[in-house]
Amino acid sequence: MRCTLLCLSLLLLSACSDLPVKHPSCSDLLLKDPVYAPVDAHGRYAVSRYLASIADGSEAWWDWSAAMATEATSVHDQSADCAYVGPLTLAGHTPRYPDEYRLTLRALGVYPLTRIPFVMGVERELIKTEQHYSAFAQAALSDERWSVFGMDTSSLGLIVSNPLLAPPFRQALTQDVLRQFAPQFAVEKGADVSLNRPGLPVRDPAGELQWQAQPTLLVFASVGEFQGRQTLQLNYQVWFAQRPANGRWDPLAGTLDGLHWRVHLDQSLEPLAFDVMHTCGCWYQVFPASGYRITAEDGYWQEPVYVGPSLSHPNPLLLVTADSHSVVGVRAPIDKYEPMAALQLAPAMIGSKQGLSQRVKAHRRLFNPQGYIPESGRLERYFFWPMGIPSAGSMRAPGRHAIAFTGRRHFDDPNLLDQLGLVSVR
Structure with missing residues (x-):
């Protein structure tokens, strides 16, 4: 009897082994x-x-x-x-x-009314941001208080043959333009230095969130438009392991945090503007390049935006606060810094078929199909949902950033500079 059962089992295993594997x-x-x-x-x-x-x-x-x-x-x-x-x-x-705003949430949250206190809150935050810039304007970058990070000297040239990309951009990308405009980051050390050193979050083969402590800068190029002409956007992301709580109850605290700095170039490879946000899409700031200014006025329905000073340095040094990881100053670059490994996050954004490294693939697997990292959820999402953004405060994938709670703005909107009213004053 046992022999019969054993034979039948072997036959079944043999038959199953011949079935095609479903991918x-x-x-x-x-x-x-x-x-x-x-x-x-x-x-x-x-x-x-x-x-x-x-x-x-x-x-x-x-x-x-x-x-x-x-x-x-x-x-x-x-x-x-x-x-x-x-x-x-x-x-x-x-x-x-995908549109990152949900009209259903805004309808359930009685958006025309609930937006009023949100706008008031944003206006208070803009005043605080201005105060922070003033407070840090004369800060000395001592080694005891600050760590300075910059891209290492390795090449980041891309092979791009995309005929829909303007020829100056195709040539520039093969000549390492991503390295030429890379910013530096001066980060306050804070009480826990490990929480204020840029690293890389990844998802391991078992699907678990892991933190790699090696200082890392994620980079990619993308494309936009300004006044009807194509622009090249250079993107730089740094990640931190955590935003620690500021007190017993902090709705903004949680796992992972990060910054996304971007440079907008015209077809002469001259900067038009710079902008920055947290990797949740929060605290958006824009800086006109030298010779430009922002002219758009805030409408009744559109959230105001922080407009920083005009920048003349193509690769500035960004002052970043400890723990909250807010940009509170922009200065000329310096020579002494700790190098960060540079990784290409999304070559196909500009039509390159260059493959992704295994580290980048492990990072891209962090995000769920809705575009955010579930482990990075903040308590603020329970209060901000009437503004129409699901899981507000969660860290998001490129392309999935809503950068205004009231009104509508996407970080990757091709015409964002026009919406913001950027004009030349040369």
């Missing part, structure tokens, strides 16, 4: 990575917010779309066969990128 579809893999949004049901094409805005159905457009899909699917399955299959037509494929 996730390309569409499933693409939906796991929220940096890009799918165009077709098969998951072979994807878009950023910029690419969706210029959809023309050309072969070059589909090629760029395919590069984004290939990058996103490779994050979750190295063996997936999601290769480019040739240009389609836009008929039946309307490219859309």
Whole structure:
């Protein structure tokens, strides 16, 4: 009897071993990575917010779309066969990128009324920010109080053949423009130095959140528009392990924190503006480049924004407070700093088919399909939901940042500089 059962078991195992292994579809893999949004049901094409805005159905457009899909699917399955299959037509494929605002939440939260105290709170925060800049204006960068970090000297040149990218940008990206404009970060050490040193959060193969303490700078290039002309955006992210609580009850405290600095370049490779936000999309600030200013007035429905001083340094030193990790000063760069390893976060943002490193893939796997890191949730989300942003305060993936609680602003909106009223005063 035992021999019979053993034989039957062996037969069943043999039969099962011949069954094909079911792999996730390309569409499933693409939906796991929220940096890009799918165009077709098969998951072979994807878009950023910029690419969706210029959809023309050309072969070059589909090629760029395919590069984004290939990058996103490779994050979750190295063996997936999601290769480019040739240009389609836009008929039946309307490219859309997710809106980070939920009208349902705003309706349930009686937004026309609840927005009033939120605007008042934002205005108070803008006054505090101005006070912080004044307080730190003369701060000496002593080694006892500050740690200074800058990108290491390794090359960050990309191979870009995207015909939809302006020729000066294609050439600049091959010549290491990302390194030339990289900022430095002077971070207050605070009571716990380990919480104020930039590292890299990743998700291990078992799906657990892990912290890598090596100082790291995530970089990528993206594309926008200003006054009808294409711009190149250089993006730099630093991450911290935690935002510790400021007192017994702090709704802003939680796991992980970070800063995202960006440089906007015109086609002469001259800066137009600089902007910065926390990686939750909070505390957005914009700095006109030398020769420009912000002219847009705050409307009744639109949240005011902090406009910093005009900047003349293309790679400034940013003063960052301990624990809250707020930018409170911008200065000329210095020569003495601790190097940070530079990692390409999203090459396909500018049409490069360059692959991702294993560390970057582990970082991209942090985010859920809705675009945020669940472990980074803040208590503030229980109070801010009437403004229409799900899980407000959570750390978010590139492309998924709403940067205004009242009104509407996306960090990656191609026309953000126009919305902010940037104009030349030369």
